[in-house]
Every structure is written in structure tokens, then in C-alpha cells.
Amino acid sequence: MNRVVVTGLGVVSPIGQAVVPYWTSLKRGVCGIGAITQVPTAEELIQKVAAEVKGFNPLDHFEERQISTLDRVAQFAVVAAREAIAQAGIDFDMSLSVRTATIIGSGVGGQTTHDDSFRRVYRDNKTRVFPLTIPKLMVNAPASQICMLCGLRGPAFAIASACSSATHAIGLAFHMVRSGAVDCAVTGGAEACITFGTLRGWEAMRVMTPDVCRPFSKDRKGMVLGEGAAIVVLEPLQRAQARGADILGEIVGFGMSADAADLTAPDRGGMVRALQGAIADAHLSPQDFQYVNAHGTGTAANDATETKALHEVFGPHAGKLAVSSTKSMVGHALGAAGALELVATVLALREGIVPPTIGYLGRDPACDLDYVPNEARAMRLEAALSNSFAFGGLNAVLAVKKFS
């Protein structure tokens, strides 16, 4: 079995459109949530805020003729993948290209295309939609576009498990590299669903905050939608060392579970099994971990249930953990969330700095752990977990170690 290391990171986020600005903003506690600007009919919406990737100009990244083939979600994915591959410094010649997996999570695929096309037929009474509507909205478009534009020819597909999509994608890629099924993986998640129709759907769920997202805090009012992409490059340790790569971190475990309970309500048992699965897969003990990048959506139910699950898995050690939710800064980017959070977790371990949970007002009796409120913290870190718990009851947890 190979040890699996991370050698490249790429990010498009509401608080930075590359890894360095993203990480700098996370450490500073920058909030990416604000009034919705990219929905033309936003004034009709009840939900007024989201965490948008503001000022993203596709022409900075693609030729004009390419743009008509790429939904916003695929644009994010390709931009993040190019950054990650460039950082890894890998030249995908044919022999490596066919041995590289491209596994990309997305919850709902090309929602901008979906929304624009169906608005034409339902609202504007047009009789036809844009020619590439179908290949732009399909949920595998981000994976396919990364393969095409980065020249990756090995196993490639999308994973859709709502809020856990990216974590499932990275976990599966990790297992494929660990087993030797592939020699490299480009993996992560992308989401871009801040559209009129999607927001209407989220409004109807009645779980959205009208202003800011305060995970684990008293007086929290719910979640806020985000968007973006994050991609990581994984390779066997031996290969990375042989080519002298800068090793950013090591993925050591992956756990997953299904609640088989409620469609939307979080389930402590399912969370616990995914957490324990990741810790066991890593051959570590709960006491070996110092940090948890929480799912932490900011809803009443998730944050209380996740806290209970951490108590159950970690016992008395739970009180010593730093637990933070970076969704307080980037919102909930659904199928990209797990990848954005894994990048945060890898960099936290590398630098020994835990990003904060911002917007924290004080203790909720149901959330009694150390949530690193409002300010980043320097601390000794060796191992951390990154949690994703999806609607539909599908849970995924990655265990990461500082590389040494």
C-alpha cells in the first residue's frame, strides 16, 4: 500500500481566487458572505445573501470560444485544477496521463445553464434553448472538462452526494492511489448554484440565515449558500519524493456511512460511523488528532448533532480538540465544500495555524466544544479530520496528517 501525499492545491473561493489569497483570508477571518449580485432577478428573492465568487472573469482564464462550452461550475473546476497541477509541477506525458484519475464532486452540476435555459422556455416563452445546454449542465462536466483541458486520460467520473460530494471524490481518489490502481489523482469538487431557481429551492427548505452564518454559536440562524471549487493533486509518497516534489500534506484515512434515516435531519450515528471509519482507516487513535474542520453549516440541527458525534467519538479528548467551521467565511459550497475544507485542513497542518469560526457570539448549551471563535490560532498540529455530512444522510470524513 502506498502512502498518499498532496503535492498540489487549487482554489476558487468567495474569499480568494487562488490558494494563497484563500488561505490568507481564512487566517484573517474574512467573511465572503454578502448581498447576492449575480442573479438578475435577485430583488424577487426572500434569501438576500450568499457567498459569491465575486469578480470572476472567465476571459481571464479561457478563450472566448471556449466559454460557451463551460458552465460556471466547470470554469471554477478547471481554474482550480490548473492551479493545483501547476503547483504540483507535474507534466502529464502519455504514460502518466493514462494512469491518472480525475474524480470530481459536484452536488448539482451546471445550474446556471439549467436555470438560463429553462427560464427561456418557461418564463420567456422561447421555443429553443442553447445548443450545449445538456453537455454544460451534466454533473460530470467539471470532471470531463478537467480531463480535456489538462490532458488527463485515466479513470474519470463525477461523484454526486450533495454536501459530501468532494469529500467522497477525494476519499475515493485517495484509496485508488493508495492501492496502486492509479499513479496520480486530480480530485476535488466544484459548485456554482447561486441561481434564481436553486435559491428558491433553498428558501423552501427553511434552513437559510437572513444575514451571516454563525456555526456552533448561540443565536445562529442557519446556513448560507456558497460556490467555488477546490482541487488537489494526490500521488504516492515514493513517486513524489523521487521527483523532488514539495509535499504539502498526507492523506491517511477515509471513512463513509449512510444514515438510512431522515432525508435532511442530521444523524449522530451516521456521523460517528464515518468519523470512526476515517480514524480506523488511518490506523490512528482519537487522541492523535488536534483539529477538526467541521461540517458546521450553522443550522441548529447540524451543529448540535455534530458536537454530540464528536463527543461520542473522542470522549474526554473532545474537549481538547480545536473544532472550526470555515463555512462561516465561505458559506456552504455544497459539492465543493469538502474540497475547500480539505485544502484549509492541509494548510492548517502545514503551518500550524487553525482557521477560526467567525461570527461566533457566545456559547450555545448544545455546542460546548472549542470552536476557535473569531480568531485564527497557532498551535501544534499533527493530524486533523475534515467532515462532510450531506442531505440524503451520506457522510464522508477524511483524515490528514502533517507530512514528516
Next chain:
Amino acid sequence: MTDVASEVIAIIASKVRGDHPKIELNDRLEDLGLESLDAVEMIFALEEKFDVQIPFNANNARTEFDTVGEVISAVERLVDDKESRAR
């Protein structure tokens, strides 16, 4: 009982789980077996029926709509507001 009240009770009754032959004003939604998704569906049905917008956030639902009577009062208030605006 007002028309609004009886229609609200009919909508709640359609979401109830288990055996509750008669729904009373101080019955708690939770005791009627309305889980979080049922409550969201109930709110949607009420909004569609009365053409109102009910400010309901599942994150503090327990304090907003605990009992059947509280749901009725909230809907009556919104219907009144709508009618007074229409006049």
C-alpha cells in the same frame, strides 16, 4: 372556530403521523409526530392555501410554532394583514 382555523387544522391533520383522532389547539406539533420536514411541508401548504408568506426558519422553529394554536394565530394574523392591505 374561524374558517381559517379549521382549514389550518385540516392541513395539519394531513401531515400528522400516528393515531390522533382529534387535533386540539394546545396540541404540540412535535407530539403530533410532525418532524422537521413535515413542518416545512405544512408551512408550504399553508402559504399556498392562504396566499401568504410565513416567516418560518427551521433553526428556531421550536419557539415559533410549538402548538397548533400558535400556527393558527400566526396564519390568522397574516391573513388579516393581507386583507387590510387589500382594502
